[in-house]
Amino acid sequence: MTGMLAAAWRALRDCILGEVCCGGPAAADITRGYADASKGAAQSFSRAEVEAHDHMEGLERNLPSASYPAASSVRDIREADEIGGAEVGRTAAEPSAAPSKNVPDLSHVAPLGDLVDADRLDHQTVNLALKGLERQYGPYRLDNVSTDYEISWTAAGRRRQELLMSASIRDGEQSAGIISHCFSRDDEGKLVVENRVICLWPEFRGKGFSTEFSKAIEEYYRRSGVDRIELYADLQDGGYTWARAGFGWDLDPGKLRGSVNSIRAQISHLVTSTPGLSSADKAQLDDILARFQGHVAGYPSPNELVSLSGDEPNLGEKIMRGSKWHGMKKL
Structure with missing residues (x-):
């Protein structure tokens, strides 16, 4: 199921990337997306965009509903699962809220490097670790975190294990957007995060989610020893918003x-x-x-x-x- 889910996310990205500009944290709060066709948005959207959004809604409904607290290490994650310590059952959807004054605390989430470096960790263990990211960030909640592993090869011919993470952004029961990140090590062994997709639907932008999420996730990355975040800023607003967010060449x-x-x-x-x-x-x-x-x-x-x-x-x-x-x- 997890492999199929990752493939679906990649298909979604390939489908909409030519139309939807996935930007970053800034005043515009993530570039251009597409609106829910049922709301009769004034903007004209392509058939591919509408079909992708419909596909995403269906995908979210079929995601596993279990929500787990994360642990401080891979070993702790396994032990919690073996003794039944993981709390099973989806957390109730939270209502919209104003951006908080404090950065969300992700100190309980297992270090990212442990997960990237793990040899053939089962999907349940990895999902259990990153479920700790499921929480409220400003007005919206990150939900339905799912992971998968892929093997690729670096320019130097080194075998590289990539950890893929996808999640939905929710405003109560409404879909507000999607996120897809890739975690790996480069040829020097440095931990690298690739922001592949960060999109908020038009009506959910400018509310402070991306600012809150970026503060929290970057602090988690620093604690995990991440060397850098990479991305490709493109299309209508991506180049503008990532520049304002302080990304360099x-x-x-x-x-x-x-x-x-x-x-x-x-x-x-x-x-x-x-x-x-x-x-x-x-x-x-x-x-x-x-x-x-x-x-x-x-x-x-x-x-x-x-x-x-x-x-x-x-x-x-x-x-x-x-x-x-x-x-x-x-x-």
Whole structure:
């Protein structure tokens, strides 16, 4: 069941990624998504988006309903399960709430490295560990956490075990969005998190969930010894929101080249499609392009770009919305 679930999540991602921009924590609270067709949203959505949303609703209804407290180690998880210590039974859905003043405490969740490194852990054990992430983050609850393992190969030819985690975001009984992350180690043995999908449906954005979730999960990652978080910011709002969230360039040569080319294209489009762009603003943009010609250390950061302002006050926003770039955040 778990393998099928992971495959379904991947199918969902492949289906909607071309349409849905999955951004990150910021004022927009996660980029562009799609609305529930039954609510008659004004925005026009593709058939693939609506079918993906319908599929997701059905998938969530068929997810296992058990909810477990996590333990401090893989051994503790197994022992809790063997002696019947895991509390079985779904926690009642919580009502919407205003963002809390305190960061949710995830100190009870087993260290991520233990789970990534474990040799052929059974799915029940892994699910039991990460069920501890199921809780309220600001207005919404993370629910239906599910995991799976995959084997891949690094660029250096090293066998890599990846731990996949998917979850739904709930506002009471309503689906508010989805999350999909991948955890693994790189060729140097450093623990890496890849944010594959983080999407909130349009009517659930801007309420503070992503800010609360990011604070809590990044603290958990630090405690687990995670070296960095990687992502691909793309489409309508992803490039803008991840830049505001403080993500920098992924310095892998191929990824960096693609990122820089995207920003150059954005700037060129801005210059040619903005009648009346002032000479001062054009000079700023020329300076940005010149810096991309120099040493990598002198490249403007995504956050610097998104913060650009001149006679056109939203100069940086216009560059970064619609941009596609590979991002990374060191922890």
